[in-house]
Structures are given as C-alpha cells and as structure tokens.
Amino acid sequence: MQRALGIIADDFTGALMVAGYLEGAGIHCPVLFRPEGEIPPAAVVMAGTRTRTVPVAEALAELGRFTDAFLRAGCRRVAYKACATFDSTEDGNIGPAADYLADRAGQRPVLMSAGFPRFGTTVHQGYMFYRGRLVSESIKRFDPLTPMSDPDLVRFLGRQTPHRIALLNHAALRSGTDAARTAIEAFAAEGMGHVFLDTTDDGDVETAAEVAASMDRVVVASDPLIIAYATRLGRAMRPGTMPAPRHVDGPTAVLAGSVGPIVLAQLAAFSAEHPCLSLDLLDPAEEEGLVSTALDWAARRIGTAPLAISTATGPEGVAAVQAAFGRVEAARRAERILGAIAKGLCDRGVRRFVVAGGETSGAVVDALGITAVRALPDGPLGTGFCVSTGPVPLSLYLKPGKLGADDILLRAVKAMNQGSAR
Known part of the structure; x- marks a missing residue:
C-alpha cells in the first residue's frame, strides 16, 4: 500500500509519544523496533531506535x-524525530541524520525544529529554553550522555554538519505560511543545507507544519512538529480507525x-506505597551478581x-559512577543490568512493565525481544502506554526520565490495573 510517512525516532519513548498523539487523533500508527518483517497497513508508520547516543556510524x-x-513499504516521505531538547553531542547524531536523509532524498534544505511548548521547552531566536531557563542553565546540563551546554542550537548543530544552517525565527513564522515558504526558498537559493525553525509557541508549530506538509523537504524535528506534520499527511489519506488495545x-x-x-522524586513517591530496590552501580559484584540479587529480591x-x-x-x-566506568560505559552498565532484570522478571511471570528513561526503555524492549507494539492514545498521563504484538503480549509504559509529576509511576500502575490508560 502507499503510505504518507515513515518516522524514525531516536529513542523508544519518543516513538511512543508521537504514536500516542496520532492514535488519539484517529490515525493508526504502528510502532516497530526492528526493520525486518512485514509493516502493518497504516498511513503513518513509526520506528523506535536507539540512534541518539550510539556512535555516528552505528546510528x-x-x-x-x-x-x-519504509521506502520498500511505499512511504512517500521519511522524517527523523529527535527529542524535544535535541539531546546530542557535538559529533551528532542529529546533524548526520539530517544529512543522510537529505542525501537519500536528493534535496535540501532540511527543515529542522526542536522544543515542545506544552512541556515548557521552547526555542526563540534559535536559543533553547527548558522550563523557563536557558537549557545550558537547566537540569539538562547534568545529562550523563548528552549534557546540553550550548543553548544556541544553530551554532551547536553547526558543529555536527558541514552544511550551513539558516534560522527562520518567530517573527518570520508569525508572518504566515506563504512568507515562511518564500524565506525557505530564498535560503535554498543561497545554498543553505538546513533551515532551523523557532518554536516559541504552538503558533510557530502550526505554521511550520503547514509549510512542511506543503513542501518537498526532509523534516528533522522534535515531537510537536512531527505530530502536526504527520497528522496533516495522515488525514489527507483518509485512513480508517482501529480500536485501542487493552x-x-x-x-x-x-x-x-x-x-x-x-x-x-517519582521513585520516592512510589516507594512510600510499594517495595523498591535501589541498585548501586559501584557495588563490587559483577553485573550478573547484581541481576541475581535483584531477581531473588523480586521473586518473593x-x-x-x-x-x-x-x-x-x-x-x-x-x-562517581562515571569516574569509575567512564561516561558511556556507566550508562551502558545500567542498561545491561536493567535489561537482564526485565528478562528475568518476564520469565517469572511479570506481564506489565513501567520503565523510566529513554535509553533504559530501549534496553528493556531489546531484552524482552519486543519487535512491534500498538500505542494507546494520549490520555490523562500523556503518552507512553503500549501493548506488544508478539507471542507473549506485554503491557508497557515507557516514559522519558525527566517528565511527569512525582506520582506518575503510581498512576501508571493504577492505569494498567484498570485495563485502560485513558
């Protein structure tokens, strides 16, 4: 079948977030974690990957x-979804991904956009703000793999790509879609490789989505533009609806x-009502020992x-953990341990998993051998709920680590117990 759009997300939680919004808008959007096999019929299809923090060549x-x-499956366009704060290093992987897709499509400039106003992440004059502060002064500066130390995203992304980046700012976007398209065409004539669009508010997002849907350009963006863009393309194909899974x-x-x-804070709220085991990555026990200890504790x-x-x-x-193992290996150690624990819990009968952290979610899904899921529509807790489509169905709630109220883990468990995330 012919499909409007294939979206490749740089982590699993982001893939589910977009799919959940689209499902809520009546657009069926299956989420795949591996490219092999048949792609279910849908106007928009989503891939969840782990391309955010791996080496550029691997990404x-x-x-x-x-x-x-996606191209074999008949997708007319392919877009890349990065996280709202464009988490990355000076090597990539957002710039390299944009260059790769532009080369495949044979056209430039790429349209790029970060931010998510609904959750307090905005971009104005090319500068990113997280919860009212420059991203470089926010908690994002402590991210273990991708600390955001430069709020000027045009400058920052310019270190990831050899192609020049132009800025289409808030004032230009407020002038409307025709003016924005004219500006982009002028940037193309100047040889710009990418055009970065402000996300000062939702109005910027709507204008950017109209422009993206009407122009034959690769889109590399965070959640709000990808959602608005995919909604326009998906609805144009008049897709049928499917009931949400339970x-x-x-x-x-x-x-x-x-x-x-x-x-x-979320774990503290959860542990006030339910048992919680905290593992120390500096424990001298080998990874297998930590996994065994956790599974013995859980089995009871x-x-x-x-x-x-x-x-x-x-x-x-x-x-302290990074000093002992190095920045990347410290994160990978935690992911391997929690992935192995997830597999052990599943073997012992656990069928519902609430996972906090984008990279952790990827490790857990990989360890459980999940190849595809159906996202539940956006609900009171937002997005992130899904049901796997494999021989042993599992319910999951995959959430970004830095989002959600203190009681979100408790509420996620309750929602699963009630049989619906809505």
Missing part, C-alpha cells in the same frame, strides 16, 4: 535500515534507569504488589 546504519524498509493482565514491575531529581514479591528496581541516582552519584 546511520540503523537509520539506513529503517529508511530502506492492557494485559499480570504482575507489574517498575524499572528506572534515568538519573536526576525528577525520577528520584511478584504478584503480591507492584515492585520497583532502580539504578537511578543524583548528580554526585552519576559523577
């Missing part, structure tokens, strides 16, 4: 596999690998109440 190889799969019955476990004060509790297992820590703890 581009994964991007290429999904691009090939959650799977069975015991529930929470796994948290994100770091920082937000997830620690599975089925009696929801439980949580965490490697989360604050800035001082992160610094």
Whole structure:
C-alpha cells in the first residue's frame, strides 16, 4: 500500500509519544523496533531506535535500515524525530541524520525544529529554553550522555554538519505560511543545507507544519512538529480507525534507569506505597551478581504488589559512577543490568512493565525481544502506554526520565490495573 510517512525516532519513548498523539487523533500508527518483517497497513508508520547516543556510524546504519524498509513499504516521505531538547553531542547524531536523509532524498534544505511548548521547552531566536531557563542553565546540563551546554542550537548543530544552517525565527513564522515558504526558498537559493525553525509557541508549530506538509523537504524535528506534520499527511489519506488495545493482565514491575531529581522524586513517591530496590552501580559484584540479587529480591514479591528496581541516582552519584566506568560505559552498565532484570522478571511471570528513561526503555524492549507494539492514545498521563504484538503480549509504559509529576509511576500502575490508560 502507499503510505504518507515513515518516522524514525531516536529513542523508544519518543516513538511512543508521537504514536500516542496520532492514535488519539484517529490515525493508526504502528510502532516497530526492528526493520525486518512485514509493516502493518497504516498511513503513518513509526520506528523506535536507539540512534541518539550510539556512535555516528552505528546510528546511520540503523537509520539506513529503517529508511530502506519504509521506502520498500511505499512511504512517500521519511522524517527523523529527535527529542524535544535535541539531546546530542557535538559529533551528532542529529546533524548526520539530517544529512543522510537529505542525501537519500536528493534535496535540501532540511527543515529542522526542536522544543515542545506544552512541556515548557521552547526555542526563540534559535536559543533553547527548558522550563523557563536557558537549557545550558537547566537540569539538562547534568545529562550523563548528552549534557546540553550550548543553548544556541544553530551554532551547536553547526558543529555536527558541514552544511550551513539558516534560522527562520518567530517573527518570520508569525508572518504566515506563504512568507515562511518564500524565506525557505530564498535560503535554498543561497545554498543553505538546513533551515532551523523557532518554536516559541504552538503558533510557530502550526505554521511550520503547514509549510512542511506543503513542501518537498526532509523534516528533522522534535515531537510537536512531527505530530502536526504527520497528522496533516495522515488525514489527507483518509485512513480508517482501529480500536485501542487493552492492557494485559499480570504482575507489574517498575524499572528506572534515568538519573536526576525528577525520577528520584517519582521513585520516592512510589516507594512510600510499594517495595523498591535501589541498585548501586559501584557495588563490587559483577553485573550478573547484581541481576541475581535483584531477581531473588523480586521473586518473593511478584504478584503480591507492584515492585520497583532502580539504578537511578543524583548528580554526585552519576559523577562517581562515571569516574569509575567512564561516561558511556556507566550508562551502558545500567542498561545491561536493567535489561537482564526485565528478562528475568518476564520469565517469572511479570506481564506489565513501567520503565523510566529513554535509553533504559530501549534496553528493556531489546531484552524482552519486543519487535512491534500498538500505542494507546494520549490520555490523562500523556503518552507512553503500549501493548506488544508478539507471542507473549506485554503491557508497557515507557516514559522519558525527566517528565511527569512525582506520582506518575503510581498512576501508571493504577492505569494498567484498570485495563485502560485513558
């Protein structure tokens, strides 16, 4: 069948966020985690990858596999979804992904946009603000893999690509779609490789989506533009609707690998009502020993109440673990441990997983062997709920580590118990 759009997300939680919004808008959007196999019929299809923090060559190889799969499946366009704060290093991987898709499509400039006004992340005059502060002065500066130290995204992204980047600012976007298209065409005539669009408010997003849908340009953007863009393209194909799935019955476990004060507050609220085990990544035990300890602890509790297992820590703890293992290996150690724990919990009958952290979510999904899911529509807790489509169905709630109120883990468990996330 002919499809309007294939979207490749740089992590799993972001893929589910977009799919959940589209499902809520009546646009069926299956989420795939591997490019092999048949792609379900839908006007818009989504891929969840782990391209945000892996080496550039590895990220581009994964991007290429999904691009090939989507083009074979009849997608007219392919877009790349990055996180709202464009988390990345000076090497990539957003710039390299944009260059790769532009080369595949044979056209420039690429339209780029960051931010998510609904959650307090905005971009004005090319500068990013997170919850009212420059991103470089926010908690994002403590991110263990992608600390955001430069709020000027045009300048920052310019270190990731050899192509020049132009800025289409808030004032230009307020002038309307015709003026914005004219400006982009002028930038193209000047040889610009990319055009970065402000996201000062939702009005900027709507104008950018109208422009993107009407122009034959590659789009590399965060959630709001991707959602608005995909909604326009998906509705134009008049897709049919599908009933939302229901959650799977069975015991529930929470796994948290994100770091920082937000997830620690969420774990504190959860542990006030349910058992919670915190693992120390500096424990001299080998990874297998930590996994075995966690599974032995969990085995005595599975089925009696929801439980949580965490490697989360604050800035001082992160610094100590990184000093011992290195920045990347510290994160990968936590992911391997929680992935192995997830597999062990599933083998012991757990059928519902609440996971905090984008990279942790990827590790858990990989460890559980999940290849595709159906996202539930946006609801009171936002997005992130899904049901796997494999031989052993599982319910999952995958959330970014730095989003959500203190009680979100408790509310996610309750929503699963009630059988619906809405």
